[in-house]
Amino acid sequence: MERKLLLECQRNDRNAQRKVYEKMAGRLYAVCRRYLKNDEDIEEVLADTFYKIFTKIDQLQNPETFEAWARKIAVNECLQKLRTNKVMFISLEENFSHSSDGTAENISFEKDIMSLLSFLPEGCRAIFNLFAIEGYPHKEIATMLSISEGTSKSQLNFARKKLQELLVNQNI
Structure with missing residues (x-):
């Protein structure tokens, strides 16, 4: 991510934030998709992730690590959502069925x-x-x-x- 763009985000420049969102939304959505099934939950977590990114961007020490930092925020937000939803870990003896849609x-x-x-x-x-x-x-x-x-x-x-x-x- 460009250093200049991140500095503008630190100054709450809405255009810069939009550009960062456009560059990162797809990648962070994919991260969230790995953890959550429900599209509404994913969208909620993605919104929370970007809120946290933009409110805490001044804590980012090295712009070269921005993508990893943003991904870590997304993972943590997904885990928080799972904790909030009280996801229970399954018994190892429990069986579950699945269906294939052939796609x-x-x-x-x-x-x-x-x-x-x-x-x-x-x-x-x-x-x-x-x-x-x-x-x-x-x-x-x-x-x-x-x-x-x-x-x-x-x-x-x-x-x-x-x-x-x-x-x-x-x-x-």
Whole structure:
């Protein structure tokens, strides 16, 4: 992100904020989509994310890290939404069903994987995203979600197994 544009955002320049929003909205929406299923929740979290970005942008020390900083805010807002919604982690013995709409054939592998993530319960999906995509260690995930480190590990294992099953069933 351009240093000048970020400085203008620090001065509450609405045009600069709009430009930053236009550049980042799609990327941050994709981050939120990995954690949340409901479009209304995603839109709410995205709005909260941009509010936090623009009200705390003066805390950004290095403009080169803006995108990572913004993504971290989005992840934290998603986790807060999951906590607010009191997402329960599933029992490892619990089974859940899924249905295929058959649209996976002509879309990219990444979209296939992202659509498969939507079949995971929100708690498992959050842990999978935090560990496999965002790179957080289990200890930090446990702290972020107020769960034990063992729960984080077992939910990640459960998510991986379910994703493997879904991949086999989708022939991806």
